[in-house]
Amino acid sequence: MATVKGDVHDIGKNIVGVVLQCNNYEVIDLGVMVPAARILDAAVEHKVDIVGLSGLITPSLDEMVFVAREMERRGFDIPLLIGGATTSRTHTAVKIEPGYRAGSTTYVIDASRAVGVVSGLLSKTERAKNEAATRDEYVRIREQYARGQEVKARATLAQARENRFRPDPTNRMPGAPSFIGVRAFDAWDLADLADHIDWTPFFASWELIGRYPMILEDEIVGEAARDLFKDAQAMLKRIIDEKWFTARGVVGFWPARAVGDDIAVFADEGRVEEIARFHTLRQQIKKSNGKPNLAMSDFIAEEGPDYIGAFAVTAGHGELEIAKRFKDAGDDYSSILATALADRLAEAFAEALHKKVRTELWGYAPDEATTTDELIAEQYQGIRPAPGYPAQPDHTEKATLFRLLDAGANAGMALTESYAMTPPASVSGLYFGHPGSHYFGVGKIDPDQVEDYARRKGWDIATAERWLSPILNYDPGAIERNDAA
Numbered sequence: 001m002a003t004v005k006g007d008v009h010d011i012g013k014n015i016v017g018v019v020l021q022c023n024n025y026e027v028i029d030l031g032v033m034v035p036a037a038r039i040l041d042a043a044v045e046h047k048v049d050i051v052g053l054s055g056l057i058t059p060s061l062d063e064m065v066f067v068a069r070e071m072e073r074r075g076f077d078i079p080l081l082i083g084g085a086t087t088s089r090t091h092t093a094v095k096i097e098p099g100y101r102a103g104s105t106t107y108v109i110d111a112s113r114a115v116g117v118v119s120g121l122l123s124k125t126e127r128a129k130n131e132a133a134t135r136d137e138y139v140r141i142r143e144q145y146a147r148g149q150e151v152k153a154r155a156t157l158a159q160a161r162e163n164r165f166r167p168d169p170t171n172r173m174p175g176a177p178s179f180i181g182v183r184a185f186d187a188w189d190l191a192d193l194a195d196h197i198d199w200t201p202f203f204a205s206w207e208l209i210g211r212y213p214m215i216l217e218d219e220i221v222g223e224a225a226r227d228l229f230k231d232a233q234a235m236l237k238r239i240i241d242e243k244w245f246t247a248r249g250v251v252g253f254w255p256a257r258a259v260g261d262d263i264a265v266f267a268d269e270g271r272v273e274e275i276a277r278f279h280t281l282r283q284q285i286k287k288s289n290g291k292p293n294l295a296m297s298d299f300i301a302e303e304g305p306d307y308i309g310a311f312a313v314t315a316g317h318g319e320l321e322i323a324k325r326f327k328d329a330g331d332d333y334s335s336i337l338a339t340a341l342a343d344r345l346a347e348a349f350a351e352a353l354h355k356k357v358r359t360e361l362w363g364y365a366p367d368e369a370t371t372t373d374e375l376i377a378e379q380y381q382g383i384r385p386a387p388g389y390p391a392q393p394d395h396t397e398k399a400t401l402f403r404l405l406d407a408g409a410n411a412g413m414a415l416t417e418s419y420a421m422t423p424p425a426s427v428s429g430l431y432f433g434h435p436g437s438h439y440f441g442v443g444k445i446d447p448d449q450v451e452d453y454a455r456r457k458g459w460d461i462a463t464a465e466r467w468l469s470p471i472l473n474y475d476p477g478a479i480e481r482n483d484a485a
Contacts, residue, residue, distance in 0.1 A: 001027055001052040002034035003084075004063040006418025011205055011339050012084060016052070016111045018332045021082035023115045030426075033416060036067045040074055041435075049122055052081040052108075057388060058470045059395055059418035060084065061091055068100040077103045079121040079131070094145050101109030104131040105138075110207045140404040153286035154473070157448045159349035160293035161261070161281050167299070167436045174364035174382070177253035177307055180268060183361070184312075184410040188247040188349060190240045195317065197347035198376045202232065203458075205340050235337055245342055245425075246324050247349050249313030250410035251361060253431075256308035262310060262456060265404065275402050278308075278430070279456050280392055281442045284449060284473070296391055296430070299383075299437040309362060309431025311353055311384070312407040315345035316423025342425035350374050350427040354384050357431055364433050383437045387428035388419065390441030393471050395419035396457075401428055444473035 001017055003010050010032050017027045028046050030039060051071070053064050063084060071080060080100055082092045090106035103152050107444035108117050120130040155163065199212035206228060208221045215225045241243055254275070255266040263277040294299070301307050319342040326335035358365040358380060365381050374380070387397035398419045407413040407428070414422050421428060445453075445468065454464035465476045 002030035003032040007060045008424040013054035055084040081107045093141035165292040165298035171435045177362040182252035185249045193348040246317040247315045248411045258297040301434045312428040313349040314426040316425030346425040382433045384429045
């Protein structure tokens with residue numbers, strides 16, 4: 001079992017490992033950022049019965065495809081399990097399973113299903129039936145996926161740009177921030193971050209589904225949620241009192257201008273020296289009822305003064321050491337709990353810093369008096385979209401963000417080769433202050449936008465298709481096969 005190369009996230013994997021071990025399965029956990037060759041070499045060395053892959057960021061999806069193909073190439077025929085937040089039954093059926101025909105590939109939706117799936121795949125009497133049922137299901141999913149690709153009305157990139165979002169000219173622009181450049185925070189108060197925690201995702205990471213605080217009284221999971229929350233509160237107090245973690249971050253603001261679907265960032269108010277350019281992607285599904293085809297560049301003015309902000313924060317300095325200490329002592333539960341709390345503190349840091357940006361540092365909403373619940377519900381002006389998420393699915397844009405912020409020197413943060421952030425408990429993104437800015441998903445994109453994006457990024461088409469593969473509205477391999485024919 002491993003988190004694939006380039007990915008540093010392992011909470012879900014660790015929970016699955018503990019569940020399997022509690023059911024008398026031996027688990028060889030290779031950790032995070034594990035290359036395909038090491039995974040498969042270990043599988044041979046330990047004579048394993050099943051290989052399990054996990055990942056959180058979207059580039060991990062392609063790495064899983066690669067591992068599956070390597071298993072085929074090297075002659076494996078044992079079951080392959082796929083899991084993680086960005087994975088899905090559809091991606092497994094469409095992208096991963098076709099590359100590994102000698103063995104079976106099964107998507108595992110969560111840790112609660114792992115034991116049943118594993119036992120079914122290792123059963124001498126049930127394995128063949130289970131594998132056949134999964135293959136039949138995946139054939140249906142691929143057929144359904146292909147039909148869905150055909151029926152959705154699409155807009156060309158030119159049409160989508162013509163239907164772009166046009167801000168209401170009567171809306172008041174956010175104005176100039178209090179400084180241009182970057183400002184670092186070396187040790188944000190952990191107690192303050194604790195007050196900003198959104199507990200709902202915390203419970204979800206343990207596969208206890210329900211909104212906090214109502215989940216504590218849930219008829220089905222309430223008792224387990226209360227026990228977990230009690231343990232979390234006790235550990236959180238120790239984290240704060242004993243300073244287990246250090247929260248570091250950096251924020252920056254610069255003059256900016258929209259240039260087509262790009263955002264040009266300037267060194268100063270003279271707006272002559274361009275120091276960076278963010279590339280954005282535009283929705284291409286055909287819209288109706290006057291709804292626009294959005295890109296993040298729509299929220300920055302093409303003319304006149306406007307600004308963009310960026311941030312990178314982490315609550316993960318010290319996290320890996322604490323988690324390892326518990327794991328080495330045989331306390332997997334506390335190890336996972338510490339990691340989950342570090343993740344929540346990082347998200348809380350992003351929330352707390354964004355409020356400080358709106359009320360002080362950028363200061364376009366100085367009178368905002370939002371409660372924690374209102375912050376979680378995003379009841380405020382402005383957004384903080386992150387590269388790799390629906391509004392900008394390209395993880396490589398983090399490189400520009402980290403360079404502008406000098407996140408290494410200012411926050412002790414770095415990027416892996418797949419653009420996962422380290423320490424793992426980290427958050428980064430852009431700040432848009434325009435009152436019309438809002439979150440959205442780019443959705444699928446077509447070849448005309450891929451070609452345009454590749455040109456703007458200075459990439460060849462194959463590189464663009466690699467990094468944008470989860471959102472492509474076509475199969476690059478099929479195009480190559482048709483061209484060859």
